[in-house]
Amino acid sequence: FQELKKLGLGNEVELHVYEVPVEYQTVQTLVPSLWKQYHPQLVVHVGLSGMATTVTLEKCGHNHGYKGLDNCSFCPGSQCCVEGGPDCIDSVIDMDSVCKRVAASGLGVAVSVSKDAGRYLCDFTYYTSLYLSHGRSAFIHVPPLGKPYTGEDLGRALQAIVREMLDIQEQSEAKINCQHAH
Numbered sequence: 001f002q003e004l005k006k007l008g009l010g011n012e013v014e015l016h017v018y019e020v021p022v023e024y025q026t027v028q029t030l031v032p033s034l035w036k037q038y039h040p041q042l043v044v045h046v047g048l049s050g051m052a053t054t055v056t057l058e059k060c061g062h063n064h065g066y067k068g069l070d071n072c073s074f075c076p077g078s079q080c081c082v083e084g085g086p087d088c089i090d091s092v093i094d095m096d097s098v099c100k101r102v103a104a105s106g107l108g109v110a111v112s113v114s115k116d117a118g119r120y121l122c123d124f125t126y127y128t129s130l131y132l133s134h135g136r137s138a139f140i141h142v143p144p145l146g147k148p149y150t151g152e153d154l155g156r157a158l159q160a161i162v163r164e165m166l167d168i169q170e171q172s173e174a175k176i177n178c179q180h181a182h
Contacts, residue, residue: 003155047122054110058139061127092135
């Protein structure tokens with residue numbers, strides 16, 4: 001992720017990078033505070049997955065099934081993110097389109113799409129963010145460094161993916177505004 005910070009997203013996009021600890025309770029305070037502080041157009045979470053072999057775009061976050069203990073040996077008693085929240089929240093970003101566009105750009109990094117971010121802190125963070133933002137969040141799982149991609153490869157891939165996400169988001173918002181105008 002530091003690679004993406006170095007590369008940036010171009011002059012017209014303000015990029016803020018934060019490391020989120022692997023702790024349920026920290027997620028529940030930190031993620032809302034970041035939304036409040038920045039009112040971002042889009043929040044993109046990036047998580048490491050030891051099982052990933054591709055850069056994986058997660059379509060949705062899940063509310064229930066959090067049984068694994070975090071780095072503080074804590075687990076939510078309710079085993080859910082938001083009591084009374086929907087079971088699943090989809091991102092407003094069409095991940096299939098992002099995947100197709102990035103694959104077609106010839107980056108040399110394999111990109112795939114998933115509907116299950118794993119019911120641990122990644123999924124928990126994603127759901128929390130989707131809930132707060134009415135879907136204006138995304139989650140990208142990356143494989144461990146060197147398996148098979150370098151930090152530079154992943155940085156370039158993240159840059160291309162986030163640019164596509166912003167592009168798709170702007171197009172869909174323009175369509176909505178256009179429909180409201182008639």
